[in-house]
Amino acid sequence: MNRKEIRQAQKLILSRRLELWLTPLLVLAPIIFAVVLFVESFGQGVLQGVTLYDGEFLLGGIILVGTLLFDIPFLRTVHFRRRQKKEND
Amino acid sequence: MVRKQLKERVDDYQDEILERLLAIEVDAHWFRRVFHTFASCFLVFYLLPDEPWIDLAKFVVPVLIIILVGIVECRRLGGALDHQYFFGLRYYEHHRPASYFYFGVGLVVLLLAFPQQIALPCILCACFVDPAIGEFRHRLRRNTAYVLGFLLSASIFAMTWYQAQPWVVLCVSLIGASGAVLGERLKFQWLDDDLLIQLVPAILLFIIWQGLSLLHITILPPILLHPLGGV
Numbered sequence: 001m002n003r004k005e006i007r008q009a010q011k012l013i014l015s016r017r018l019e020l021w022l023t024p025l026l027v028l029a030p031i032i033f034a035v036v037l038f039v040e041s042f043g044q045g046v047l048q049g050v051t052l053y054d055g056e057f058l059l060g061g062i063i064l065v066g067t068l069l070f071d072i073p074f075l076r077t078v079h080f081r082r083r084q085k086k087e088n089d
Numbered sequence: 090m091v092r093k094q095l096k097e098r099v100d101d102y103q104d105e106i107l108e109r110l111l112a113i114e115v116d117a118h119w120f121r122r123v124f125h126t127f128a129s130c131f132l133v134f135y136l137l138p139d140e141p142w143i144d145l146a147k148f149v150v151p152v153l154i155i156i157l158v159g160i161v162e163c164r165r166l167g168g169a170l171d172h173q174y175f176f177g178l179r180y181y182e183h184h185r186p187a188s189y190f191y192f193g194v195g196l197v198v199l200l201l202a203f204p205q206q207i208a209l210p211c212i213l214c215a216c217f218v219d220p221a222i223g224e225f226r227h228r229l230r231r232n233t234a235y236v237l238g239f240l241l242s243a244s245i246f247a248m249t250w251y252q253a254q255p256w257v258v259l260c261v262s263l264i265g266a267s268g269a270v271l272g273e274r275l276k277f278q279w280l281d282d283d284l285l286i287q288l289v290p291a292i293l294l295f296i297i298w299q300g301l302s303l304l305h306i307t308i309l310p311p312i313l314l315h316p317l318g319g320v
Contacts, residue, residue, distance in 0.1 A: 003100075017176070018174060018175065018176050019115045019117075019120055019176035019177065020113060020115065023115065023120075025127070026120075026123045026124060026126075026127040027123065029127055029130045030126055030127055030129050030130045032130070033129065033130040033132070033133055036133075036136070037314075040136070040315075040317065044315075052311070052315065053315065055249075055252075055312075055313030055314065055315075056313070056314060056315070058248060058249075058251070058313070059132070059209075059249070059313055059314065062213065062217075062245070062248065063129045063130075063132075063213075066126055066129070066213075066216065066217040067126045067129065070119070070122045070123055070125075070126045070220060071123060071126070073119055073122075074116070074119035074120065074122065074123045077114075077115070077116035077118075077119050078113065078114070078115050078116070079113075079114055
């Protein structure tokens with residue numbers, strides 16, 4: 001394979017790495033949603049004294065804790081193979 | 090000459106970036122777990138304001154997404170799409186619809202057909218209890234994993250129904266958690282636990298709610314999530 005073909009193959013492999021493109025979304029979206037619930041609970045509930053919004057706070061807490069419990073081990077498993085470094089060594 | 094050198098440097102730089110990206114390893118096992126927790130943000134459905142056109146979109150968009158995902162799954166099962174495009178697929182999912190499709194169907198059915206008070210804890214169970222039971226099973230004995238899963242589900246039901254009467258909270262927690270663990274425990278070739286863990290407790294609670302309504306007993310507490318912008 002020449003250089004151009006190698007690069008095309010690399011791009012093809014990269015386009016198939018769905019998990020790589022999805023990782024930031026999977027990790028950040030629930031955290032952002034939990035923060036939105038906290039903000040809503042604070043803005044509508046605490047500042048305006050409406051106890052109806054306690055549920056938002058509770059749910060934000062469940063989602064944030066549950067998400068972090070799984071996100072942290074997941075992010076720990078995402079690691080970089082030091083191929084070049086090993087090759088050089 | 091300068092242009093040629095610049096092009097070579099850009100090519101080298103691109104190769105290095107590609108090399109680094111290709112060197113990233115993602116663990117499929119934890120990827121599947123995080124996919125479950127990600128689904129909790131679909132509860133944003135309940136934060137959308139109650140406007141006529143938004144109400145229409147609330148129905149049309151989830152159904153369209155499921156149809157789209159269904160088409161993708163049909164193409165994958167038909168061989169038009171390579172399995173390698175779908176990271177983390179289990180071997181048995183090569184010959185039947187993948188778990189994420191079942192999860193999506195369950196989610197849409199709960200969001201559209203069940204009241205929020207019933208749908209919300211069932212969705213949370215699918216998001217957090219299902220992966221938790223999976224992790225417990227890896228580390229502990231099978232039965233211990235299900236007992237812990239039951240306790241976790243019961244806590245979620247109790248927390249989301251905290252505004253109901255104490256006897257209702259107790260009954261709903263026990264019945265909902267039993268349904269969730271049963272849904273997770275049942276194994277069928279063409280039905281995934283990601284669907285059953287959502288629908289089994291929801292159907293049980295729906296029947297109880299409707300049955301008690303006939304006796305003029307109201308058990309549903311006020312809703313937990315309100316549309317954005319205030320009530």
